[in-house]
Amino acid sequence: MLSLSLIGIGCGDPEQLTLAAVRAINAADLILIPRKGADKSDLADLRRTICAEVLTHQRTRIAEFDLPVRDSARDDYRKRVDDWHDAIAAAWSREIANRLGGEGRVALLIWGDPSLYDSSLRIARRLDPLPAIDVIPGVTSIQALCAAHALPLNDIGEPFLVTTGRRLRDGGWPPGVDTVVVMLDGGAAFQSLAPEGLQIWWGAYLGMPNQIIMSGDLADVGARIVAARQQARDAHGWIMDCYILKRRS
Template structure:
């Protein structure tokens, strides 16, 4: 891994936040960055998640006016979801992704130019693109174009303010919610990257949920209500949607009555 002090490559990597599925969530800065790129890399995550690549293709078709910009697709390495050591498994996967990025940049751009990756949501929130980018060899200059996050999209879809007056809230993952529970001092929890509806592990008394899947996409699903009654319906709808599409990307907000 090359340190910033020894950086000699003339590559600039733009990590461009593209929102949560609605091309209209693109900012003007994102559109400018897309058109400033010499190379745009679109990752493929297998046939089950082809809709994610389709959205990136649609964005390029809609806003890319620079006929010198090349768009190249590549296959992402697959993370070992069954690894006994979760952190080690993620670390090894990030190394593999970084090696793939480096190879694609070298093959299609060489040692000088601007390369862009279109990042779901925002590159800074529960996304590993920045960590992966700092593993590239040689290390490029890195710029970040912020995007609409799934938290913002979920709150907007439900017309819901995420925080109560004068209160903090927790943003966490389904795994951490299930393993660590809900902190007693907080009344609001935002949950992302939940592969198994971790809210089922909670005592539902006094809890309300606002849930959304495929936010901003044509197949967006929204549900809300008391967790005791709504939770089982969400689980059923979630399972059916995952079966239909082969994948699901959802998030939710839980609030506890003070």
């Protein structure tokens, strides 16, 4: 029987691994490490570091493979993503078949947590043949961001909303909430909002040695965050960030 473990590994700090994650890593016959190009080699390096620190079973094999690149030319965003997920599932299936065959336990180390703005579960359900799937939860970037700023996410008795940069930019401030968490923001979408009365808590490379955090009134720190974000992207070739916005009552 073939099984697949999607193991949440937190945001880059090996100390964020749960005991369940360590056990699942050591139970795997094959660990797949995706490569996302030279600009994002840090992500593969951290997965290698985690394996080197916690993997104790010599029988476990580690295999690296190149992820397909998403087509950015077409206008239909959802269709682009759907086709990309199909291509990734085909790459996973190919690597599993070539390296493990039809039985054994495969593991993928998932950045953050497989449940939140991560498509690993959707991709896993497209595998052919379809394996038995289990999920090991991990520390999310939202948890890491709140911890870095020593910030409680919700106000007492109040809701919050988790959304994307695209949705914030296209739709503006969501109705009915005073706290918004923004992820998958490729272009600092907070710049599309009137900054008066808004506070921001921002972080990039959370849990990694090069972590950056900034906070304050959006009108005061927004431009500095944009500059720091661009400088970090230029230095590393990629950036992974998220932020919390709150309206002052």
